[in-house]
Amino acid sequence: MSNRITKEQVEHVASLAKLELSEKQLPYFTDQLSNIMGLFESFEEVDTSDIEPTFNVTDQINTMREDVADNWNEKESLLQNAPDVADDLIRTPTIIDESED
Amino acid sequence: MNLLNKNIAEIHESLVNGDITAEQLTTEVIKNAKNNEDKIGAFITINEEQAIAEAKKVDEKGIDPDNLLSGIPVALKDNLLTKDILTTAGSKMLYNFKPIIDATVVKKLSDLGTISIGKTNMDEFAMGGSTETSAMKITKNPWNLTKVPGGSSGGSAAAVAAGDVLAALGSDTGGSIRQPASFNGIVGMKPTYGRVSRWGLIAFASSFDQVGPLTKNVYDNALLLNAISGHDEHDMTSSDQKVPDFTKNIKSGVKGMKIGLPKEYLGEGIDEDVKQAILKAADVYRELGAEVEEVSLPHNKYGVAAYYIIAPSEASSNLQRFDGIRYGYRAKDAKNLEELYVKSRSEGFGDEVKRRIMLGTYSLSAGSYDAYFKKAAEIRTLIINDFKKVFNDYDLIMTPTTPTPAFGIGEENDDPLTMYMNDALTIPANMAGIPGMSVPAGFSKDGMPIGMQLLARHFDEESIYKAGYAFEQNTDFHTKTPKMMGGEK
Structure with missing residues (x-):
C-alpha cells in the first residue's frame, strides 16, 4: 500500500485533535487512514474549476433572534453531570503540572 | 405484548375502546421487549419506571380519539437527549450522562402522549454502519442473529423489526436510518434537511444530520413524521416551510408519476438479488401506471469520498466539546489540564470515532484544506446539480437502499473502507439535503430483507409516502416478520 499519510503526520494530527496513540496504535491507524485516503484519489478525475463549493443545504439564511440571556435554573442537574465538583464549581487539575515544580 | 403485524391505528382503536389501558399496554410492551433483549440487544436503557408513570398520566387524561399517537409506545435512539434519562450516544465518553433537557423531537412526541420505553443502541456517536462500534453492546438482526442490524440506528431498527415497538426515532447522516x-x-425515512429540528440531537455532522422515524409500515411512518416536523427556534437550520399532513394524500397512488431509475445504482458492486428486487419493483410501479425510465446521476460515485472528508471534518469540530471537564468520562490521575483533555479523549472515544476525528482534522489542516475539504464541497455541488437535473423531469428516483443485504457480525470490522462503501447509495441524499425513504422490497436467497430507496425533491416527502404506500399495498414484503421473533415468514 502506498503511503498516503506518514506516521509522523498521523501523530501530528492526533496531537491537534487532543488524542494520543500508543506505539501499537500508530502504525494501525496510519495504515487504515492511508487506505481510506485512497478514496480521495478519484477526485483527480473531476474538474471543479468553475464550481462553487456547497457548505450547507439549509433554506434558512441568517436567522436572527433577540440576544437575551435566559436562566434555565438547572445548576444542580448540570453539576450532577460534572466529574468533580467543589463548592458548587467544577474542579479541574491545574494548568501547570505542579508535581514538576 | 408483541407488536408484530400490528399497526398504530389498530392499537389506537384498542386504547380508545378501553380493551387495554395505556398502562397495561406499556407494561406488556416492556415485558416483551425485555424478553427479546437477550436475543437482540436493541436497547441501552429501558425506562420502565418513567414509561409506566407516563402511561398512567395518559390514562388519567383519557386517550384522545383524534390523536392516533396517544398512549403509543416508542423507542428513541440514544443520541437524542432525554431529560434525566441516561443518554450515551453509544460512547464510553457519555457513559453516565443525564441530560437536563429533552430534544425537540422527544418533547414533541411526549406532548402527543407517546410513551418512550427506552433508548436504543447505536454506533458510537452514530459513526458506523453496523452498530458494532457501540461501546455498550452488540445488537443482532432479528431476521438472523448472526447478522448485523445495520447502523448507525441499528437498535431502533431491530426494536421495530422484533416487534418491541411500532415506531422508533433514528438519525441519518449518511444513511443511518435507511440502511438499518x-x-x-422495515420502513425508514430521512426527511429533507431542515424538516425536523436537530436541537437535542447529539451532533455528528451538522450539515447532514436529520432525525427521522423507523416503522413497520409506510402509513405509520407518515404519522410519526407529522408529529416531529416543523420549525424550531432552537435550531437555526430548521425550515419555516409549511408542514403538510403527510397522511392526507398518501392513498392517491402513482398513476402518471414519473420515476427515474439511475443506471449507476444497479451496476458494479450491487448484489444480484438486490438488483433483481429493484427491477421487479420498477415493474410494479409500471403496472400501477407510473412511468419508470433510466436516468443518470454521474457524480454520485464520488459521494462516498466527498462524504468521508466533509462529515469527519464537521465531526472533528463537533466532538471537540468532549473534553472530560463538564460532563461525561474523565480520565483518572491526570497531572495537568492538557493531560486531562488528552487522556479523557483517548480513553473515552473508540477507534472509529478517533479515525474520523483524525481524518477530519487532517482534511481541515492548513496544507490540505483546498485539496480535500474544498474539493469535496465542490463535488457536493456537482452531486446536487445531478439531482436537480433529474428532478426537472421526474417526481421520484428509485434505487436499492444498500448494495447488499445485511452482512455478518464481525465480518467488516477490520476494514473501515468496505464498511464505508455500504453507504454509497444513501450518502448522496444527505449531500443534497433531499428526503429519502427505504421500504421493504424483497428478500435475498438466504432470507434477508432487501430495501428500496425512494428519493424526492426538497420538502416533497409527500411523493415518497405516496409511492411507498402504493408499493406496500401491492406487495406483501412488509407483512413478513422474523420467524425467530415469533412471526411467520
Missing part, C-alpha cells in the same frame, strides 16, 4: 431499515425489513 433496509437490513431489518
